[in-house]
Structures are given as C-alpha cells and as structure tokens.
Amino acid sequence: MDDAATRRALLKAGLAAGLLGLAGRTRAGAWLDQGFDNGWRELAPYPQKMPLLRITARPVHLETPFSQFDHSLITPNEAVFVRYHLAGHPLDIDPAAHTLTIDGKVKRPLTLTLADLQKRFETVRQTVVMQCAGNGRGLSQPRVQGAQLGNGSMACVEMAGARLSDVLAAAGVMDGARQIACRGTDQPALEQTPPFIRSLDLADALRPEPMIAWEMNGRPLPVLNGYPIRLVIPGFYAAYWIKHLSHIEVLDHVFDGWFASQAYTVPDTPDNGVPPGTKPDKTTRLTRMKVRSFITNLARGDAVPDGRLALRGIAFDGGSGIRRVDVSADGGVSWRQAELGPDAGRFAFRPWTLALDGVKPGPLTLMARAAANDGQVQPLAQPWNPGGYARNVVERLEIMVAETKR
Ligand SMILES: Nc1nc2c(c(=O)[nH]1)N[C@H]1C(S)=C(S)[C@@H](COP(=O)(O)O)O[C@H]1N2
Ligand SMILES: [Mo]
Numbered sequence: 420m421d422d423a424a425t426r427r428a429l430l431k432a433g434l435a436a437g438l439l440g441l442a443g444r445t446r447a448g449a450w451l452d453q454g455f456d457n458g459w460r461e462l463a464p465y466p467q468k469m470p471l472l473r474i475t476a477r478p479v480h481l482e483t484p485f486s487q488f489d490h491s492l493i494t495p496n497e498a499v500f501v502r503y504h505l506a507g508h509p510l511d512i513d514p515a516a517h518t519l520t521i522d523g524k525v526k527r528p529l530t531l532t533l534a535d536l537q538k539r540f541e542t543v544r545q546t547v548v549m550q551c552a553g554n555g556r557g558l559s560q561p562r563v564q565g566a567q568l569g570n571g572s573m574a575c576v577e578m579a580g581a582r583l584s585d586v587l588a589a590a591g592v593m594d595g596a597r598q599i600a601c602r603g604t605d606q607p608a609l610e611q612t613p614p615f616i617r618s619l620d621l622a623d624a625l626r627p628e629p630m631i632a633w634e635m636n637g638r639p640l641p642v643l644n645g646y647p648i649r650l651v652i653p654g655f656y657a658a659y660w661i662k663h664l665s666h667i668e669v670l671d672h673v674f675d676g677w678f679a680s681q682a683y684t685v686p687d688t689p690d691n692g693v694p695p696g697t698k699p700d701k702t703t704r705l706t707r708m709k710v711r712s713f714i715t716n717l718a719r720g721d722a723v724p725d726g727r728l729a730l731r732g733i734a735f736d737g738g739s740g741i742r743r744v745d746v747s748a749d750g751g752v753s754w755r756q757a758e759l760g761p762d763a764g765r766f767a768f769r770p771w772t773l774a775l776d777g778v779k780p781g782p783l784t785l786m787a788r789a790a791a792n793d794g795q796v797q798p799l800a801q802p803w804n805p806g807g808y809a810r811n812v813v814e815r816l817e818i819m820v821a822e823t824k825r
Contacts, residue, residue: 446470451484453569454719455557466510467641469497474566475708477608478503479643482571488733489715493546493766494574501643502551502657503574504615504678508604509663514639514647517604519631521670526591533633533647539589540581543630545653546734550575552656552683552705556807557786561695563807570713570790570814575735577767578651580632584625586714592621592669599624600674601650603663617659618674619652623706628653628738628766631664653736653766654707656809658683679704699804709736709811710797712744712771712789717818724823728775732757732787733768739793740765746773747786751799751813754788763790780822788813 447470462470463481466725473479481501487494501700514533522528531539550573557567565821587599602616623629632651633640640646645662652659674680685691694698712734717723727748728748734741740762745754790796801812 425776426655430664432727434633451689452559452719453482453567453571455562455567455569456568458557458569462799465501465643467497468501468643469495471500472496472569472571474568475481475505480568480572480757481568481643483574485571485715485718488584488713489731490762492575492770493636494576496638496644497547498574499574499576499635499641499644500572503605503662504682505605505612508622509604510642512642512646513662515664517631517647517665519648519664519667521586521667521669521764523589523600523667524593524596524671525669527589528591529586529590531586536581536586536631536633536648540585540751542579543582544577544579545628545630545651546575546577546763547575547651547653548652548708548766549660550708550735551656552658552808553806555810558810559801559803559807561803563805565807569655570750575733577637577710577762578630578632578634579634579637580630580651581647582626582627583629583631583650586631587624587669590669590799593627593671594695595671596621596669597672598670598674599663600668600670600679601664601776602666603645603649603661604650604665605663605809615678616674616676617661618670618676618679621669623652623655626665630762656708658706667798683806683808685806685808688802690798690802691809692804695803705809709809710734710736710741710789710791710795711811712741712787712797713718713814714746714785714787714816717785717816719817720819722819722821723778725778725780725820726823728778728820730757730773730775730785730787732771734771734787734789734794735766735768736789736791736793739791739795741769741771742769742790742792743786744769744789746775747788748778748783750773750815751786757787777821780820783818783820785818786813
C-alpha cells in the first residue's frame with residue numbers, strides 16, 4: 420500500500436471506531452497488560468479495526484482487549500483479532516478479480532469469483548467461535564517460544580457463505596480422494612519461508628458445517644480477516660480458516676507441507692502434554708477446540724466491594740456445546756453451578772452468570788470451569804506442550820475485595 424492509501428485506510432479505521440463509539444473504550448497509543456511478564460502491549464490502529472493489542476507487527480498479529488468479551492456476545496468486526504504467518508499479506512484487494520480455484524482429484528476443476536459463489540450456491544449463516552490454537556500461549560509455564568498471546572485471540576461471530584461441501588460437490592470429488600489442501604493469496608516475504616497451506620481430511624471438509632464465508636456479522640469480511648472470502652471450519656482451531664482463500668486442491672494422499680505437518684501439532688499423548696522442557700516422541704495435528712471458559716466482567720487486580728458479587732462469563736468448546744459451568748471462589752475447594760444464558764448454537768460462545776453472596780474483604784481467587792456435552796471438562800493444571808497450543812486450563816482470576824462502610 421502506498422502512503423496515501425495507508426492514510427486513507429487509517430482514516431477509515433478511525434472513522435469506524437468513532438462511529439461505533441468504541442474510541443472511548445480503547446485508545447490508540449494506550450497500553451494494556453496481558454497478564455504475564457513482559458505482557459504489556461500497545462493499542463494500535465489498523466484499517467477497519469478499533470485499536471487492538473499489537474502482539475507482532477510483521478506478520479501482523481493483533482489481539483482483542485479482553486474486556487470486549489464482556490460488552491457483547493458477538494464480537495464486532497472492528498474488534499476481531501488478526502493473525503498472519505506471512506509478512507506478504509494483501510491490503511488492496513479487488514473482489515471482482517479475486518478467484519478461487521478448485522482442482523486436483525476432481526472431475527470438473529472450477530474457478531469461481533465471489534459473485535459466482537453467491538449466485539451458484541445456497542447461502543448459510545452460522546454463529547461460530549474463531550480461536551487461534553495459540554490463544555493464551557503467553558501464560559504457559561514454563562514459557563514457550565512464539566507470539567506471546569494473552570486470551571484475546573478469539574472471537575464469536577456470525578459468518579455467512581456457501582457450504583464447502585456444496586462447492587466440492589460442484590467440482591465432483593473423485594473416488595480415492597483423501598484430503599484438501601487450501602491456501603490464500605498471502606505470500607512469504609522470504610524465499611525460504613514455506614507457503615501457508617493447510618490441509619484437512621476430506622471427511623471433515625464434507626461435514627455440513629464448513630463454509631466458504633464472505634460475510635462476518637452481516638458485513639463483508641474486513642480485509643485483515645480474509646476479504647473477500649475465507650474458509651470457516653466451525654469447531655476447529657482457526658489455523659484451518661484460510662483467509663483470502665484462492666486455491667483448494669483435492670489430494671489422493673496426506674499433504675505434508677510445513678504448515679500442515681509441523682505447525683499446530685501437539686504431543687500425541689492422552690492430554691497432549693509432555694514434561695515441561697521436553698520434546699514429544701510423536702505429535703498429532705490439532706483439530707477440534709478444547710472446552711474453555713472465562714469470567715469476563717472482572718480483570719486481574721480489580722477491586723470490588725464486599726457482600727454480593729455478580730459474575731458474568733462465557734464458555735465454548737469444539738462443537739458439542741456447553742453442558743455446565745461451575746465457579747469456585749476458594750481456589751477450587753468448593754464449586755457452585757452457574758446459570759447458562761441463551762444458546763446461540765453449539766459453535767458459539769455460551770454466556771453464563773452467577774451471583775456470589777457474603778463475599779468477605781481480602782484477596783479472592785475466582786475460577787470458572789466448563790464441561791462440554793461430549794464429556795470434556797477443563798483441567799485444573801495445564802498440560803505443557805512446546806508450542807503452547809490449545810491452552811484450556813481453568814484460569815485463576817485474582818481480585819481484591821474491599822470492605823465497604825454501609
Ligand atoms: N491466508 C491465511 N489464512 C490464515 C492464516 C494466515 O496466516 N494466512 N492464519 C490462520 C490462523 S493461525 C488463524 S488463528 C486465523 C486468524 O484469523 P483472523 O486473522 O481473521 O483473526 O487465520 C488463519 N488463516
Ligand atoms: Mo492461529
């Protein structure tokens with residue numbers, strides 16, 4: 420992007436934030452603490468975004484300030500996090516010129532524009548959680564390498580688009596096909612960097628929920644979130660949700676490119692953990708998200724009055740849906756069941772509330788623990804893995820209860 424275009428884009432971002440009244444909540448230039456050592460990050464302005472926590476500048480990785488998850492169940496487009504692996508990502512995209520090619524082991528290779536997708540296939544809508552597998556990595560103990568993320572690399576959005584299975588059916592997948600390999604138009608800045616190609620088993624691609632989306636929360640995808648089209652694999656970590664989707668190759672073998680076989684893998688052990696500091700003998704690819712929950716209306720170090728303490732939060736999993744959430748205010752000794760709020764679907768954030776009474780002055784540790792319909796429960800200790808992936812431990816939120824004179 421040239422300077423004038425950059426200025427225009429920044430101006431647009433500023434306007435969008437102002438119009439939405441978001442500017443007062445997060446100010447560009449302010450700093451926020453992610454909750455670990457060296458975890459202070461600046462709120463930076465980017466096109467079509469409210470000021471977000473800048474984790475890395477190149478490739479760009481922006482996180483949502485955690486308080487956003489308390490403002491609304493649906494994360495507004497301006498607030499949705501941004502993650503790229505390659506520095507050469509597009510900023511100026513002509514939707515009429517962008518095409519998606521489906522080839523490989525298909526009977527009828529296709530090249531489709533956004534307009535073709537919209538015209539030829541039924542439009543479906545789903546409310547889905549999009550979460551980076553590295554969400555919360557910065558909280559790993561001992562620390563691990565990689566982008567130091569707090570828990571703001573997640574969002575709950577309504578996506579609209581075509582079913583991936585419908586598009587694959589139009590291309591006519593041949594017998595013996597095993598996987599699809601998908602990529603977007605972003606490019607490595609260095610020749611040695613492998614392209615960001617991610618593969619998916621055909622059986623997962625042909626499920627009814629994966630989609631090729633062009634709309635997020637009723638508007639075109641923001642450029643940084645994959646404009647004009649992206650893959651959406653509900654329930655799976657967002658590493659599969661290819662942005663600026665341009666090529667789907669149907670394969671009769673298992674793809675082994677670097678970003679498919681090396682990145683986003685975890686130890687192939689029952690809890691995907693290994694003793695801290697060690698390397699696993701065997702790894703497995705992450706697919707479905709593990710169950711998680713968060714308290715959203717309080718932040719670490721907050722001071723609250725004694726007496727009644729109302730808690731609000733969210734929970735989600737990889738698509739079985741949330742069965743229950745329990746809360747402890749005594750470091751995990753006793754638990755009380757929270758009340759689940761409206762259900763926006765098994766792939767969405769599930770809100771919950773709980774009021775604690777008789778809360779006494781002094782330090783207080785709050786914990787929320789979710790159980791999913793498939794039987795998964797959040798662990799009380801985080802199994803360690805070298806990539807810091809798939810964190811889903813019961814988080815501990817330390818606050819201070821102050822005595823209030825009545
Ligand atoms: N083209 C492309 N798509 C991509 C990536 C990428 O680097 N390039 N990163 C993936 C990862 S790891 C994540 S977490 C999500 C982030 O989506 P977002 O930037 O819209 O938040 O995009 C996925 N899709
Ligand atoms: Mo990611």
